[in-house]
Amino acid sequence: MKLPAISFTNKELEHFDDAIQREWLITNGLGGYAASTVLGLNTRKYHGLLVAALHPPGNRTVCLAKLDEEVQVGNVVYQFGANEFQGKIFPKGHLFLKAFSVSPFPSYTYGVHSIKVKKTIFMPQEKNAVAALYKVLNGSESDVKFRIFPLLTCRHFHSVIDRWRTPLCFSQQQHGSEVKLAFDMPKAAIAIRATTGRFIENPAWVERLYYREEANRGESSTDDCYQPGYFEVIVPRKREEEFAIVTAASENSQKCTAILHTVGSTTADVKRQFKTTMATRERILAAFYASLSQVPPSDWLNWLLLSADTFIVKGAEGKISVLAGYFWFETWGRDMFISLPGLLLTTGRFEEARRMLLHFMSYCRRGLIPNYVDDKSGEAAYNTVDATLWYVNAVLQFLKYTGDFKSVQKQLWEGLKTIISYHERGTDFDIRVDSDGLLVHGPRLTWMDAEVDGKAVTPRARKAVEIQALWYNALKTMKLLARKFEEPSLAEKYEEMAQVA
Template sequence: MSYIKFDKAQIVNLEYSLKREVIRTNRAGSYSSTTIVGCNTRKYHGLLVCPVDAFGGDRYVLLSSLDVTVVNNDRSFNTGIRKFKGDYYSPKGHKYIDELEMETIPSRIYRVGGVKLKHERLLVHYEEQYLARFTILEASEPMKLQIRPFLAFRNIHELTHANLAANKKIDFIENGIKAKLYEGFPFLNMQLSAKTEFIHVPDWYLGVEYPEEQKRGYEYSEDLFTPGFFEVDAKEGDVIVFSASTKEEKTSGLKTKFTKTVNGKIPRNCFINCLRNAAQQFIEKRHGKTLIIAGYPWFGSWGRDTFIALPGIALARVMRSLELYREVLDTQVERMKDGLFPNMGSLSNPAFNSVDAPLWFFWAVQQYVEVGGTDAWERYGEALKSVLEAYKNGTAFNIQMRGNGLIYASAPGKSLTWMDAVINGIPVTQRKGYAVEINALWYNAVCFALDMARLVRDRKFIKEYEDLPDLIKNSFHELFCDHQRGYLADYINDEEGKNYFVRPNMVIAVSLPNSMLSKDQMQKVLDVADKELVTPRGLRTLSPGHPLYKGSYHGNQEERDNAYHNGTVWPWLLGPFCEGWLKVYGKQGVQKVRKLIYGLEEVMSEHGVSTISEIYDGDPPHSPNGAISQAWSIGEVLRIIDLLENKYSNI
C-alpha cells in the first residue's frame, strides 16, 4: 500500500480534498501546483508556472489547467473541475476518480463508463516543460481522448480577464500547436506523443473562482482562455503523453522522457523520503546562480531563510552535498552589499532589510565546518570579516554596535528581524533596538570568527576582536537576563526600555554553538518556552496568556499580519528548541525531541502533501496555513533528525 493515499470518500468530499495541495518544481524557477483532485483554488495554482526574463524573472502562469474528456459510446466524461460563483463546480470530474496516489508522482485513476484512465503528471528537471501521461488501463472498445488546455499568461500575484488584446491565433507544429497570448512571453508549445487533431475553437471561460484567495481577502475571480482542444483516438493499452513547454519538442521522445524523469525522483514512501523530496523542490539553479526558495507557491529567495534552511537541505546525511552548499553560499556572498545580504525581492531589485541574515551566515558557515568544510575561512573569511566590520562601524538601517558591544538596529517603518510583518508602514511586532536573538547571533559570530582566525594565525584580526566576546557577554547579561522571571527580555530600546513578552526568540540564545548562558539559565529559558510556546507543530510566536495573542491565522491581509508573529506557530523554531533541549538534557531529552520531530509525520497528508507548511494556528487543532511548503520548516526538521539519528541513535 502507498505511504500517502486517499480513499474515494475523501476524494469526492471537496471540503476535504480541496484543502490538500501538491507542489512540484523543475529546480530552475518553474513549478506546477494544484489540489489533489486538480481543481485550482488559488491564483498561484497552475500546471506550468515559469519565470519570464522579459518581465524581471517574475513567475507567470502559462498553463492553468487541462480538461481531459473521455468520449466513449457517444457519451462524454469530462474529468476536469473548476469552481464558479455560488459554490458551483463544473465539470465535476472528481466524482470519476477511483484511486489517487502520490508516492513517486501525482497520479489519478478515473473510471468512466467502460474506461479506466490513469493520469500522471510531472515537471521535467531544469526544463520549462510539463508532461502528463495518459494510460488507457481498460477500454471495452475504441474511444477518443479530448484534451483542452486553459491558458492564463499572467503574473502569479494577479488575475486575468477576457480582453481584446489577447492573441487568439495559433501555429501548428509537430503533433500540436503553439500559442502566445501577449508580446514578451515565450510561446507555449502544446504537443502529444500520438497523432492528433486540434480543433481550433478559441473561447474565454468566464468567472472561474479561487476560494483560497477569497478567504485571504483578495480578488478571486478570473477568466481563462482556451484555444480549442486536441482529439486523439485511443484503445486499451495505449499510452499518450501531453507536453506543454516553452520550446518545441520532438514528440517521438516524449514517452521516454516521461519515464526517465520519473525514474530520477525520490519516492515518497516514508517520512524521511517525503522530507528529502520536499527539500529538493527548494533548490533553484538558474542563470549560473544557485538559490534556496523560501517557500511555495509565492515566496522567492530570502537571505535569512536560505541560511537557516540550508544545513538541513544540503548537509543532513540523507541529503549531503558540499558542492551544493558552497554554490548557495557563493551566490549569497556575490550579492552582499555593505555587510548585508538580500532579504527578499528579485535578483535585479533586492531588499537588504534584515539585521539577522548576515549573522545566520556565520551559523551556516559553522555548520559547513562541522561536516569537514576545511576551506571555510579561505573561502568565506573576507565575507565574514566584512559583516563584522559593517556591524561594528555601522551600516544601513541604523545597524550598529554600540559602546556596550551589543548590536542596536532601528529604522522607521522597517521590521529588521524575522518577525517582519508591516501594516501601513508600521511594524506589527515592534522589536527595534537590542533584539535578543540578534545579539546572541552576534556573540556566536564573533566567537566563531576568532576561532577560525586563530587556526590561520590572523593576528591582526585576533587583536582587533579578542576582547569583544567578554564585553558582549557582560552587557547581554546585564540587559537581557532577569533572574526573577527566569527568562530573557525579547528586546530593549531607548524609548520603551525592556520588553518581556514571552516569545521564542530567546530559545535561539540557548541553541547556538557559542552561547552566553549558563546551563541553569538555558534550562529556565527552555522550560518557559516548553510550557507556553511549544505545540505539536512548532513554537508559538507569543504566549497564549498575552493580550495580543492571536490563536487563529485567518482573514484579510491586515488580520493575518496581526496574527503572523503574535501566536501563530512556526515549525522551523523546532530546530533551535530541540537542539537546545538536547544540549541541556542530553540523553534524557531525546524522547521528547523524537516525539516533537517525528510527530510531524502526521502532516504529510495535509495542506501541502508530503511537505511541511509555513505556519500553523496557535490554538488546537493547529490547522495548517500560509505557504504550503516552506524551506526552513523542512530544513530544520531534517537537521534535527540528522542530529538524533547520528548522535542519539541508540536511545
C-alpha cells in the same frame, strides 16, 4: 531505492470538503512548479500545471493552468475536468475520479463504464516544462474519442487575468499536433504538443474561474483562461492507448521549441524522460542512505528528503539558492541560512551548500546579505539585520559538516571580514555596534517585519535579544576562523568584541 507513495481511494475522494483541501506540488529545480488539488480543481491563483520560472529562480509565470479531459462514447460525452465558478462547480469530473496517488508524481485515475483513464503528471528536471502521460483503456464494444482541453494563460503568479480589463495580447500558430502561443505582455512563449492524435483549433475563453482559497485570503479570486482548442485521440474498442501532452514555456519562441524537443516528440521519448526524472529522485535517496548507512530507510524520511529537494533551486549560471516556501515565497536570506543545515548538510549535499554560500556572498553590499530577492524584478532588498548574521552561522555549520576551511578561506574569508567591519563602524538601516558592544538596528529589520501604512506592526528597534545572540555567535565564529587562518591579531580583536557584547 523505492520511492514513497500516498494514495487516496474513491471513498476518500467522495468527501468533497476534505478532498478539496488536499494539495500536491512538484518542482523542476528552477523555481518552477506544478500544483493543484487531489480533485484536479484549482483553488488558488498559484495553482497550475506549468508555473514556469522564466528568469530562474524568479519571475514565476502561470502558463498552463490545467488540462481538462472528456471521453465521447457514441453520442454521450463524459467530462473529467472540474472547475469552480462562484456558486457552482462545472463540470463535475471529480465524480468520475476513482483514485489519486503521489509516488512521487501525481496520478489521477478516472473511470466510467468500461473505460479507464490514468493521467500522470511530471516535470523534467531543470526545464520549464511539464508532461502529462495518459493511459486510456477502452473496454467498450465501440471506438471512443478522448479529448484534452488545455487552459492556458500567461500571468505572474501573484496576478489574475480579466480578459476585458487587462486583455492578453498574443498570436497563435499550429503545426500538426503542436500549438504555440507568443505573448507580448509579458514577453513569453508557450508551446503544447500531443505525441498522438490531432489538435483541433477551437478558440474559447473560460471566464470567471473562482479560487476559493484566494477569496479566503482576501485576494483577487476570479480568473480567465484561454482555451486554444483541443487534442483528440481515437481509442479503438478493447484497446489501450498511451500518449502524452507536453507543455513548455520560455521568454521566446525559439527557446520554447528547444525545450519541447528535449522532452521528446514521441510517447516513448516522454516515457524515457519520466524514467530519467524518477531516477533523479531515487539518486537523492540513495546518496543520503549511502552516506548514513546506520539509518534505515523509511517512507516518512524519504518524503522529508524529497520535500527538502523542492526548496533547492538553480538560477543563472548554476547559482544555488533556496526558496523560503511555496507557493509565493521568494529567496529569503534569513530562511535560507536557517534551513541550510537541514536541506543541504544533513543530506550530504555539500557542494551545493558551498555554491550557495558563494552565490550569496556575491550579493553582499555594505556588509549586508539580502533580506530577499524579488521574484518579479530580481532585485535584492537589504532591509534586515539578521540575514547576514545567519549567513555567518551557516558558514560555521558548513565547516562543522565538511571541514572545508580551504574553500572558506579562499572564497569567503575576505567577505566575512568586510561584514564585521561594516557592522562595527555602521552600515545601512542604522545597523552598528553600540558603545556597550551590542548591535543596534532599526525598527523593522528582524523576522517580525510586518507593516501597515508604512509603520511597523511590532516595532523592535535598538537591540532585539536574538540579534545579540547571533552577533555574539558571529564574533566567536570569526575568532575561530582568524585563528585557523593564522591572523592572531584579528582573532584577538574579535574575542575582545565578543567579551564586550
